[in-house]
Amino acid sequence: MKVGNMNAAAANSPCTSLFESEEEEQAGQAEAWKYTFAFVDSLAVKSVVLLGIPDIIARHGPKATLSLSQIAAELPTQKPDVNCLFRILRFLVAKNFFRAETSERENEVRYGLTPASKWMLKDGASLSMSAMLLMQDDVRSVAPLHHLNECILEGGVAFEKAHGLQSWDYAVAHPQYSDLFNQAMACNANIVMKAILSKYEGFQGLNSLVDVGGGIGATVGEIVKAHPTINGINYDLPHVIATAPHFTGVKHVGGDMFKEVPSADAVFMKWVLHDWGDEDCVKILKQCRKAIPETGKVIIVDPVLNAAEKTAMDPSLGLVFDLIMLAFSSGGKERSEEEWKNLLKEGGFPRFNVIAIPALQSVIEAFPY
Structure with missing residues (x-):
């Protein structure tokens, strides 16, 4: 031709x-x-987080800038590939992950932190997203997303297609991955609890609070620390409670939330219901309804898609997490405000409020009257 x-x-x-x-x-x-090429952004950030480059810069001060040679000198090797480092930093400056300043006196580029890279510190940062990034970008976490097309055609769970096990069973069988996951959840808990405790006033006036699915109790421990008049109950599966440390004002109770929830003025659930399908959520909510008085409430912390109460977060992030739930769980999903309304009503909570906080999640207060 x-x-x-x-x-x-x-x-x-x-x-x-x-x-x-x-x-x-x-x-x-x-x-x-x-x-x-969207994947390049995230994996380029992963490379510098693994090397601790945001931490290297941060050790010199929040406004510090370092030259290429200064950053290279602090890397854990005697012979770094400086050209490779330069090209990755140049890319991340273009993506606003780092900032660059040109020193006229020294005729060189110096690199500093931006608001985004300040969230990616590893060493001792109380608020950091580095553990979440490293878990989500791990090859084992990315693998299920390669099977979404198969899920459309034949159903099933992408994680099982990729690894032959459900995500929880895989974590038990692979302690290193389980540790990655737990660190990611811990970093998210730190971020969300700071947002909740700074903006949400609904803990005031409570005498007792049960955290359903509370893990080892750190979350309810933080709530009780901020509100000492509350008697906290940390409720999770017995094998989880067995590893729980002491927190002042917190009682650890083992059990099954599908069968029973300890009685309290209010029930707290953070990143729990989004793990489950509607039918299972209704079962959990009905147990929560039995656990509280007529004047009680359930406090849910989960993303709300298309929420009337807007936050500074990109609303599409909720949809991103919905695909993560689709890939990782059998039935888990993020819900719109209308979906929450229907779910809560069926579970015994006809009235609810959505309260925006400076985090990906929102606070949902649900009332039995």
């Missing part, structure tokens, strides 16, 4: 005919390239 004929064929192809203008075609191609 002649070149001219090839060009004519391309011009008349179904793909080309979809575009209404050359401008639309070019803009679409630019967006398509972004989707094609």
Whole structure:
């Protein structure tokens, strides 16, 4: 075929005919390239987090800038590939993960932290997302996402297709991955609890609070520490409670939330219901309803898609987490405000409020009257 004929064929192809203008075609191609290489952003950040580069800069002060050679000198090797380091830093400056300043006196580029990279410290930072990044970008976490197309065609859970086990069973069988997961959940708990305790006033006036699915009790321990008049109950499976340390004002209780929930003025559940399908959530909520008085409430901390109460977070993040739940769990999902309304009503809570906090999640107060 002649070149001219090839060009004519391309011009008349179904793909080309979809575009209404050359401008639309070019803009679409630019967006398509972004989707094609979106993974590079996250994995480039992972590389510098693993090397502790945000920490290296932070050790010199929050506004410090370091030259390429200064950063290279603090890496855990005697012969770093400085050109490789430069190219990754250059990319992350373009993505606003780092900032760059040119020193006229020294005629060199110096690198500093941005608000995003300040969230990726590893060494002793009380608020950090580095553990979440490292868990989500681990090859074992990414693998299930490669099976979403199969889930559309034949159903099933992507995590099981990738690893042959449900996510919880896989974590038990692979302690290293379990540790990654637990660190990620801990870092998220720190972030969310700071947001809750700074903005949510619904703990005031409570005499008792049970944290359902509370793990080892750190969350309810923080609530009781901020509100010492509350008697805290940490409720989880017996094998989890067996490892729980002492927290002042907190009693540890083992059990099954599908069968019973300890009595209290209020029930607290953080990142619990999004792990379960609607039918299971209704079962849990009905047990919570039995546990509280008529004047009680359930305090749920989960994302709310399309919430009327807006936060500073990109609303599409909730949809990202919904796909993570789709890939990792059998039935877990993020819910819209309307879906929460229907779920809570069926579980015995006809009235609820959604309260925005400075986090990915919202606080949902549900009342039995």
